Amino acid sequence: MMSEKILYSYTGIFDTPDEVTHAAEEAVKQGYTKYDVNTPYPLHGMNKAMKLPASKLGYVALIFGLSGTLGALLSLWWVSAIDYPLVIGGKPFFSFPAYIPVIFEVTVLSAAIATVLAMLFFFFKLPNNAHPLHATDYMKKVSNDKYGIVIQAEDPIFDEASVRKFLESVHAKDINAVYWAEEEITHKHKIFEPKFLTFLLVVVILTSGTTYFTLNKLMFMLPFNWMMEQQKQNPQQKSLVFADGFGMRKPVEGTIARGFLPYAFKGQPDLAGEKLINPIPISKESLQLGQTKFDIYCSPCHGYQGEGNSRLRGQYPNPPSLHSEKVRTWSDGRIFAVLTDGQNVMPSYSTQLSVDERWAVINYVRALQRALNAKESDLQ
Amino acid sequence: MSTIDYTRELSVLEGKHALRELDDLIAKPLETKPDKKFYIALAITLSMTGLFVLGLALTFYYGIGMWGNNIPVAWAFDIVNFVFWVGIGHAGTLISAILFLFRQKWRTGIARFAEGMTVFAVMTAGLFPLIHVGRPWLAGYLFPYPNQHSVWVNFTSPLLWDVFAVSTYLTVSLIFWYVGLIPDLATLRERTNHKIKKVVYSIFSLGWRFSNRHWHHYEMVYLILAGFATPLVLSVHTIVSFDFAVSVIPGWHTTIFPPYFVAGAVFSGFAMVQNVLIMIRKIFNYEHIITVDTLEKMNKIMLLTGSMVGYAYAMEFFIAWYSGVEAERFAFLNRAMGPYAWAYWIMVTCNVVSPQLFWFKKIRRTIPVMFVIAIFVNIGMWLERFVIIVTSLSRDFLPSSWAYYKPTLVDGMILIGSFGFFFTWILLFTKALPVVSMAEVKAVVDGAQPSHKEH
DSSP states (O other): OGGGSOEEEEEEEESSHHHHHHHHHHHHHHTOOSEEEEOSSOOTTHHHHHTOOOOSHHHHHHHHHHHHHHHHHHHHHIIIIIISOOOOTTOOSSOHHHHHHHHHHHHHHHHHHHHHHIIIIIISOOOOOOOTTTTSHHHHHHTTTOEEEEEETTSTTOOHHHHHHHHHHTTOEEEEEEEOOHHHHHOOOGGGSHHHHHHHHHHHHHHHHHHHIIIIIGGGSTTOOTTOSOSSOOTTOBOSSSTTOBSSOOOOTTOOOTTOOOOTTTTOHHHHHHHOOOOSOOOHHHHHHHHHHIIIIIHHHHOTTSSSOOTTTTSSOOOOOTTSHHHHHSOHHHHHHHHHHOBTTBOOOTTTSOHHHHHHHHHHHHHHHHHHSOOGGGGO | OOOOOTTSOOOSSSSOOOHHHHHHHHHHHHHSOOOHHHHHHHHHHHHHHHHHHHHHHHHHHHOGGGSSOBTTBOSSHHHHHHHHHHHHHHHHHIIIIIHHHTTOGGGHHHHHHHHHHHHHHHHHHHHHHHHHTSOGGGGGGGSOOOOTTOOOOOTTOHHHHHHHHHHHHHHHHHHHHHHHHHHHHHHHHHHOOOHHHHHHHHHHHTTOOOBHHHHHHHHHHHHHHHHHHHHHHHHHHHHHHHHHHTSOOTTTOOTTHHHHHHHHHHHHHHHHHHHHHHHHHHHTTOTTTSOHHHHHHHHHHHHHHHHHHHHHHHHHHHHHHHHOOHHHHHHHHHHHHSTTHHHHHHHHIIIIIGGGGGGSHHHHTOHHHHHHHHHHHHHHHHHHHHIIIIIHHHSOSOGGGOOOOOOOHHHHHHHHHHHHHHHHHHHHHHHHSOSSOHHHHHHTSTTOSOOOTTO
16 A cells, blocks of 8 residues: 555654754755745745745736836827827826826736736646645644645655655654655546536526626616616606697797798799799809709719719609700799709708708809800800 | 833734644634624624615615715715725725835734725725715726727726726735735644535635745735835825815815825724724734734824824815915815814814824823724714815805705715624624734744844
């Protein structure tokens, strides 16, 4: 039975810190490298006795702290100067002084987390509850009030007899051999055990299920009502105040919206041609506005020059040319009637173009007509 | 009195202790069944927590109209409680980090407990901004993440800095606390024969082996963490004070706020730690670990920070007068003589006058007296935040919008409830984890360190 076990180390116990420090010094002198000292609390001077090099964790803190600083600085800059520049309080997009608090906090956070994780996982290789020293009498003692030394079998100059002799020479008590336990050597991965896999599955289903429920259902129940449930009239809701039960009320009879004078000549284009006068004088601005609007709203059917060369390629009846004798002799008001009321298959443009814009388009149509049918006098 | 040898450092613990005894003493509350007194205490704190839950349920269901807050006093109990609890947390970090850097060994007996208190106080504090927004389930928007609105948070706002400061503070305090707990959890793992406890301790001690190859890095990391926690703790209350100082309300818009708030935070934190420790040492018989010497030192720190706070009160008044700004002058006269004068003068008595009694050694060392003084300090410091926040808001530039703020019943429930929440955690802590660091205390026992040959 004994012979099947693999030896991990020899351990010795001391009663005082002085003795263990002395033992560590001696172990170094003997040339042991795979040895360790276990004490319930850090002992002053032990680093020196064991000749341990200075801890490199300071560099981890430095590197991750600085990355935190830089990362925070860059992301704040990107967010507020590149991705979504927003003027806040008249400050520049990238207002460094205001970013100092956040940058500082991120620095501290990343340095602290990284240092501790690096220490536990990379320097100590923890968590490790499968170490041979666990569940030994030795561990019990050094966790409480004794000091111990371990000399590992891995040590190149390890030799059972000489190690025993060494431990006796430094007056260690309870000199014991520590063996690897079966499962500690075989390193069988417990991750693939069906029990653990079922456990994982349950965790996955539970977390995803609750997340789904919380985000998609719970958040839409009372009192999580997203401010929708309030004591006020919402659109399309039945009213308890008005007799007809309509929550949305019609404006008072005869109400006119601002800037929308009713059109007086509906269905009477000729009357409109007689009565309406173009109030917008021809000017550069008006022609430019007219051109823009004409190109947007009229040119698909009438062509850029108004010659009736539609870009709709037969999908809609081609309109007549705007350069016909008829349209040229029409008054501005008559054309206004066409734009406002529509004419046969041509729809009304009163919703797309304001009154002023309609007059501007008409001014532009006049300019187009003049360009194709210039008068003699225009040449001078 | 006999002559004292000033060349020798006084020992931290009273009397000579075997290391084993210390472990037994510290682990005792964890290894024995809680007694009747514990359950009574827990029942009280849990009922207070029940009030908390009820107050919050009312608030969330009906909206924050359940509180007394209304324009112009839009911030009241919610923010007062937030600042108060964050402040309480500061003592823990001061004890564990700043005193560690200054090599103050007397901190060992109280550091673990104070750190735990920091964590619980910041947890309590962290609830208030969430409560304050009325719809805490939308608080995710406080964090800058690429969201469907494609807008980011406002990085130039002190309220956003608060989010970063408080969450960083909580995380780093937790890490600091946990790192300190690892060796103790390993000691407990070795002590216990209870099956479940053994598994739990094994998991959380991560298989710590008391190896000196580990202690070596461990001490380094502890130093680094202390080095980071020190500016961090100063930054947290500085940023909290920016919530006020960066605005333009008379009475808030002052540059003295950051140091004044930090001093006040440490002041109130120490008062709270002292109060609770006096109870702990009595209940668990830790008189030799948390000694009267230690308490006296804490009282000295309260005297110092209390005087700083008193100085700040005076300086605020001076600057208000000296600045010549009419609104500022009015804001401060209004504090002392306006409708909230009662709060102001209770605050001054509690915060400025009462700690001055600590000049007397006798008072510094008499437990009942210092206990009462610390309670006064806590009341005073809570009122300080009330005075700053409420009086400034209730009467600002425009007299036509002045109003007198009165808290409602729900406000009171949440205030009392927050104490219940905090003390429930404290009670559970005393039964779940060692409230004194075993490893650190053992390390400062006389004769626990090698007798240096260099000497």
